[in-house]
Amino acid sequence: MTTAALTITPLIVPATLDEANAADFRAYGALNRQICDEQVGLPELAPDAAQMLPDWQDDSDSLDLGFVAREGDEIVGMVTVSFAQESDANAAEIDLLVPAAHWGRGIEEALLDRAEAEGRTRGRSVLQMWTLHRPEEGERMLMPRTGWGRIPATAESDLVASYGYTLEQVERNSEFDLRRDTEPLRDALRAALDAAGPDYRIVEWLLPTPPELRDGYAAVLARLSTDAPSGDMDFVAEVWDADRVIRRDARLTGAGQTVSVVAVEHVPSATLVAYNELLIGADRSGTTHQFGTLVSKNHRGHRLGTIVKCANLLRWRELVPESPVVSTYNAEENRPMLDINEAIGFVPVSYAGAWQKKI
Template identity: 35%
Template structure:
């Protein structure tokens, strides 16, 4: 392989994975590269996605589309840059990820892929570029640490961090990556009853698996919108998202297409009938031993009643009952989110790594 033999060009998102579709084989190969990268990074297949799930995740929706750029030498795909482009809000931004096969690293290929991705983002008028690096907890392998501008937490000064910095990104925030082995979970009926007693009679739990009930969907949309502003964001240049019933239904359709089970526990404020908080767990049916903790939010005006503990405890109990194959849960929390980290610690989550949230601001044309 030589630099001049490697060509970077858009990778088509196929209509289907049928062998008759000329774009299917390349898409499957690119997905395999992503899966291999996560296996190399974490040493397990917890983040393995099937081609069907990857295709569903890449298809455009009213709120986001993806651009794929592949580096290839002949028929071999050596690297991939992905761009996530918001369409409904934050249309000034783009999410960038670059992956290079191990045998093609240290050749400048990653920098070429990133340059192509930045050029594509600029062509779409995107002035804020966002990226994430993940760092398993292996401090003995690194001699330095990098602190974000927010001042909370650190990530190791490893190759991924060096790549982001060399591309002109600034580390804005650190998130703690935590893992809960459910056999070790400090959760049960007693913990749920204690949290419910602290919440008081003004609050009641409601649950759904899959689509949100019609009578709650507008209230649920308020929670999802507030999640975009109330979670700690450090200095990330992101504005409030707009959520309504249509966006909720689109999000649910996407989860179905990706063959994911979604369990939501919510708390309803009895005096108003509105939802005061929610938490969400997702399990992909192709990998049923692994669950991912997504949003957890309690509206500011309802905090101080242990609703966060109530929500998460209730959903963990439901997970064990409804999806008993689930053996562990991954979650990400801002390092400065002391309240949520304390709840996770009580439930038995253990830190297993950190992610860096990076940002690059480009001048507007």
């Protein structure tokens, strides 16, 4: 029996998913979900092809490249590489997608080699990857350099480690059951608002962001890249302005997605100092994803994280009553945010390992 030679070609980004050349991109969306299902049993962790396409079509803020591995006409794996476009960005972010049926035959190494070569060609000095893990004990448990959290070793984590990557951080993926009684959320929100006092008020909107809020929203979004715990992962300080908010809003809403933002304004300074985002795709019966959540460093200790989370979850129940669950990621060392999650009912369902290699 002979096996067709492995070929690796660039992933085509179509104008629409109905184009004749869109088959590979549709396959990318399906493969992304298949990998999440195989690795942690949560296919909806991954966005579908329609949700991803606007991001791939606009490289203003992040350049995304993909490569498709085939044996004959069969797709046997893919890899993507993302490059932040800030002038001082050092890292290339790699996502390796090889299903279990094709793992262990050299395909994953060939794709990872191709991705690393792309990072080097584009002058990046840091390579980053994320691996998915079930919430269970394994024969070998891996501890990140932060010292917070642990994950069971997998075939992919062994591959990444063999390539010289270091496990820098563990992130917890938690879910909140949207069908549960809302009274505990309402109680927590009332208590947090009382603790915060009159210097803080809630501001909420659906994307696209109203013009008068774009500058303030840009400022608080920029803080996510610098204020959120990230261990020693090399994340560039993102540059945000009103125009970037407009571009991001267009990407997020371009595939029929709905995004709710609840923010807190510091009344004396008239600045946004905390925010929480909830997003769902065109299928309103699917999983809701929490995107950014942040409280600016100089406004922590006023229970603003509880305010934005609880207020947005309550709002979401009215906006999208069909969605059963909210999924979110938090660094294991981010105890203040995990404490809030645990108190209001989020439970861990999977974990991610953040890996990094300097070249």
